[in-house]
Amino acid sequence: MIAALIFAISFLTLLQFFVTYCHSVIAASRRHELSEQAREISGVASGPLRGDQFRRLVQLLALCPEPGGDSIQVRALSAYFNLLGMARSAVQWTSPSASQWIETERGGCAYVAAVALDRRIQYSRMMLAQQAGH
Amino acid sequence: MLGPVDYLIWITIFLVELSCVAILLKKRAFTQHFTIVLYLLASLATSAGRYLVLATTGFTSNAYAYFYYYSDAVLTIFLFFVLMGFYSHVFSEMGVSKMVRGGAMLLLGGTALISYHMVASSSDRLITRFANELSQNLYFVGVVLTYLLWGAMMKLRENRTRLMQLVLALGVYFSAFAGTYALKNMYPNSFIWQYFQLIAVWLPVSWAYSFMKVPEEARMATARVLAPNQ
Numbered sequence: 001m002i003a004a005l006i007f008a009i010s011f012l013t014l015l016q017f018f019v020t021y022c023h024s025v026i027a028a029s030r031r032h033e034l035s036e037q038a039r040e041i042s043g044v045a046s047g048p049l050r051g052d053q054f055r056r057l058v059q060l061l062a063l064c065p066e067p068g069g070d071s072i073q074v075r076a077l078s079a080y081f082n083l084l085g086m087a088r089s090a091v092q093w094t095s096p097s098a099s100q101w102i103e104t105e106r107g108g109c110a111y112v113a114a115v116a117l118d119r120r121i122q123y124s125r126m127m128l129a130q131q132a133g134h
Numbered sequence: 135m136l137g138p139v140d141y142l143i144w145i146t147i148f149l150v151e152l153s154c155v156a157i158l159l160k161k162r163a164f165t166q167h168f169t170i171v172l173y174l175l176a177s178l179a180t181s182a183g184r185y186l187v188l189a190t191t192g193f194t195s196n197a198y199a200y201f202y203y204y205s206d207a208v209l210t211i212f213l214f215f216v217l218m219g220f221y222s223h224v225f226s227e228m229g230v231s232k233m234v235r236g237g238a239m240l241l242l243g244g245t246a247l248i249s250y251h252m253v254a255s256s257s258d259r260l261i262t263r264f265a266n267e268l269s270q271n272l273y274f275v276g277v278v279l280t281y282l283l284w285g286a287m288m289k290l291r292e293n294r295t296r297l298m299q300l301v302l303a304l305g306v307y308f309s310a311f312a313g314t315y316a317l318k319n320m321y322p323n324s325f326i327w328q329y330f331q332l333i334a335v336w337l338p339v340s341w342a343y344s345f346m347k348v349p350e351e352a353r354m355a356t357a358r359v360l361a362p363n364q
Contacts (some may be wrong), residue, residue, distance in 0.1 A: 006274050007316035013277050014309035017284075021302040021340075027354055028295055028347075070347065072339040 022080040025073060026108040029115045038118035049114060051106025054081055057113035064120035065127070074116055081109040139329070147334050148181045154338035154345075161345045169219035170300075170341065173212040177338075180205045203265030210272040213304070214242055217279055220301050223294075224287055238279060245275045270315035276308035288356055295352040296344050303340035310336070 034044070041060075044053060061074060088102045155174045158164055164171055184202060191197040221234045246268060284301060292298065310333045318327050 003270065003316040003319040006270060007313050007320070010274065010277055010309045010313035010316060013281055014306060014313060017280075017302055017305035017309055020284075021299065021306055024295065024299050024302060024354070028299075028352065031352075070343060072335070073343050076340075 018076075019080065019083075022077060022109075025077065026105075026112055029112045030108075032115045032118070034114055034118055035122070038114065038121050041117075041121060044114060049107050049110040051081075051084075051103050051110055054078075054106060054110040054113055057110055057117055061113060061117050061120065064117065065124055067119060067123040070116050070119070074113060077109050077112050081106060084109070143329065143332050144181065144185065147331070147338075148178065150335050150338045150342075151177050151181070154342040157342045157345050163345055163350075167219065167300075169212075169216045173209070173216050174338065176212045177209055177334075180209055200265070203269065207265055207268050207272060210269060210276065211242065213276060213308075214238065214272075214279075217276065217283070217304065220297070220304070221283060223297055224283060224290065224292060241275055241279070242272075245271050266315065266319060270312060270319055273308050273312035273315055277305070277312050280305040280308050291356050293353045293355060295354040296348040296350060298354065298356075299344040299348060300341060303337060303344070306340070307333070307337045 038044075043056075058074065058078060084102050084106050088099055088106075091102070092099045151174050155171060155178070158167065158171055158174075183205065184198075187198050187201045218235045218238050221238065225234055248271065280301065284305060287298065287301065314327075314330050314333065318324075318330075
């Protein structure tokens with residue numbers, strides 16, 4: 001009985017901490033201005049990113065060498081993105097306003113992936129420049 | 135007998151923790167977040183110790199089971215030190231951090247006593263069961279304390295981005311382990327529990343990310359964390 005109660009409370013707090021953590025990562029990434037090069041390479045036009053661009057950005061991320069430190073965060077964001085997808089499927093007919101909020105959140109996830117891609121592109125360019133210098 | 139997956143999990147956790155210590159040293163956050171370094175070093179020592187006990191006595195031995203559960207409880211206590219460090223950071227300007235730390239230590243001692251009482255009064259007095267129960271309860275107290283800290287941070291409008299992420303990552307870790315231990319107490323015979331150790335990667339990786347990508351001076355309004363689209 002106590003174990004079941006602890007499990008239920010822990011599950012709810014896990015969800016809350018995880019969602020808030022993802023919010024903090026998204027909010028921190030919003031300060032980063034995407035470079036023109038990153039927008040061009042990733043095929044992202046100026047303006048806010050849409051949720052449906054997230055998967056493509058993650059695929060592009062997989063092609064770039066990783067400077068280290070952000071792959072688990074991108075995976076965590078992918079989990080959050082999937083969680084949002086499930087929530088959207090559940091509420092899209094009952095609450096259009098919630099659906100809109102979820103879409104903005106998914107756009108935030110796409111922005112984090114774009115920032116990670118931008119960093120990786122910069123890292124790759126730096127590596128190439130170093131190699132050319134030797 | 136452990137398989138290649140088990141060894142892979144063990145080596146992954148070990149390397150990730152080692153990298154996190156290196157990042158903390160590189161970013162010169164050693165003194166400011168001394169309790170994190172202490173926890174990571176204790177975790178590294180525990181991983182090495184577990185491997186030695188495993189290699190000498192075997193996976194199914196009582197010695198390994200005792201060492202595993204008790205070292206886990208000790209590591210949780212080190213995590214409480216980390217949590218108290220976070221309390222100190224948050225309440226540093228209010229001058230009540232000593233009171234908060236005293237309260238947290240009392241809670242820690244109380245949890246150990248209650249866990250012991252629960253197992254001692256049950257019919258099967260297994261020491262490993264006590265350790266399992268203690269771990270579940272310690273992680274749950276960790277969840278409660280982290281939740282209280284997060285609530286206080288929201289109330290005080292804490293705006294240090296790195297501190298927010300460190301606390302939230304700890305909250306995710308405590309909740310995940312408290313839930314896992316609770317499930318393990320309900321269904322103890324499932325083979326799946328040995329793979330749940332992979333959750334341990336979360337904490338050093340997310341902390342390393344915060345130290346690497348979030349500068350110490352970065353600030354963020356709490357409202358943006360609660361609703362980032364504002």
